[in-house]
Amino acid sequence: MARKMAVMLIEDDQDLREATCETLEAAAFSVHTFGNAKAALENLDSISPDVILSDMRLPGMSGLDFLDVIRQQAPDIPFVLITGHGDVSSALRAMRAGAHDFLEKPCQPELVIDILRRAVAMRRLSQENEALRNRLATTIAPEDRLLGKAPVMVELRRRVAALGGLQVDLLIAGETGTGKELVARVLHAISARRNGPFVAVNCGALNQAEIDRELFGDTSVPGRLVRAEGGTLYLDELEAMPEALQVRLLRVVDAREISPLGMPPRQLDLRILGSVKGDPTQLVAQGKLRADLFHRFNAGALRLPPLRERPGDAEMLLEHFVAEATERHDLPVPNISTALLRQAAWYAWPGNVREVRTVAERLVIGLDVSLDEGLQERAVVSEGFDAAMEGFESRLLQAALLQAGGRKNDAASLLGIPRKRLYLRMRHHGLE
Incomplete structure (x- = not known):
């Protein structure tokens, strides 16, 4: 069974505190309530909340002061502030200080629940990304x-x-x-x-x-x-x-x-x-x-070179990001057709590596992908003649090799050139 999302609720009005607690518990939250920030801080480590929901006006330490302490002690915990009417300027100051969001009284229960769930989801996604970065760092x-x-x-x-x-x-x-x-x-x-x-x-x-x-x-x-x-x-x-x-x-x-x-x-x-x-x-x-x-x-x-200046990398990156997205979403590996790989080799990739990642994501989750419309972008003059011809030859060699399944004899036949010339041009472009 999945662990309930833990909410630390700080509200000095007992009736409002109890009503909010009932609302959140009905929405499957685990709620820990406090009447002031000092008591909440004393229990912060033992509770390890997923999100903090605090009133702005509290006895002793205000909600803003409480936020400042939380940003120092537990900066990754999302903090949602409840403000009274007319406290919007203070709420904006809280957002600048690192609050996740703020709610103005009277709060609609559905809105409170939605904001808390989104805050917890963002925190968990951030934690997963950090864990992935740490794993990559060690391997x-x-x-x-x-x-x-x-x-x-x-x-x-x-x-x-x-x-x-x-x-x-x-x-x-x-x-x-x-x-x-x-x-x-x-x-x-x-x-x-x-x-x-x-x-x-x-x-x-x-x-x-x-x-x-x-x-x-x-x-x-x-x-x-x-x-x-x-x-x-x-x-x-x-x-x-x-x-x-x-x-x-x-x-x-x-x-x-x-x-x-x-x-x-x-x-x-x-x-x-x-x-x-x-x-x-x-x-x-x-x-x-x-x-x-x-x-x-x-x-x-x-x-950093744009992808159009990196022969062979677009296809390799597409396959890499597909494998990465497949693991992340726990989905089967999609088929990357030879035609799509040929398109990837010719496409201008105006969004560079980020665009390749997006295309891979669409492939994995089953959305349509076609790069045909972007192939015309190659007609834009953005480099000299010699450099353009070098790039064209490199892409042509790659396309022939892809179409021939990597068989150099067949690629040479497709291009209508001797096999030795194919080898020499491949070596020239670093495609060996």
Whole structure:
């Protein structure tokens, strides 16, 4: 029998506390009730709740103060706050401090139950992902998580292995979906800071005020620069950061010092990794990335190749992600037709590795997959003639080999060339 989801309920109104408890128990929750935050904290370790549901206004320690303590002691437990009418501003402050969600009184029972179930589901998914990452960390060399047999990927793994142990800030450049955060995590995993935290900030998903608060914090909540102490801070989409914040970040990167509002300066011990979408030199020319910040990060820049520049990798990645999704969903392995593999070899993959993962997921759960519509994207001129012809020849060889089932004599016949010439061109493209 599955374990009931454990809820820690903190509410000082006894009648409301008992009514909420009855509602949650009827929905198959295991409920532990408290009239104040102090008593709840004393029992936190023994209960190990899946989710905390707390009123905002409590005797002694308020709900907001309680949230701050929970974020320090048990940051992975989702925290849902119940607010009274007119407390919305405080609730928004709680969301910024890490609350999962908030409810405004009077709360609809169905909404309370739905939010708690979603919070628990998100926590369990996060725990499963963390367990998977830990399992991979113990069974696979970090640099080997960068999958691919194309020469550009072999070179990328070599560079990552060489730069991982160096205490330098790095810039990672690549199109959407090429695996910039994965490379950042690998660099962290093979560094001397691997036992410290890996803290990520997506600058493209936040406005200027949010980036400022997330990075530098405020009087009540430490920023991520402080939370990454002893580990690695990863700043995704640096080009989306407003120029004023790029200047402030540059000072921190140079001085390794932060001055929280109203507090003395604090020295920082961390490594900073940044990433940008596209060519950083073009971003500098366009005024999206400050030249001084680019050069400060450019001690060892890493360029991640798009999938269209990685001959043979799309098919290999598709099969890998299908196997991975099959295990995760506990479903039978689907048939990957030769026609689909040929399409994968020719398709432009605008979403890169992330798109391959999505296609694999659709295959495993039984949804239709066709890459025919995207094949026309190859007609877009995005590279020089010689490079385009090299890529065309590589894909043509791969398609012939796939159609021939790997039999080189048959592939040479399909192409109408001598077998020796096929061998020579395969060697040229690293397809042996």
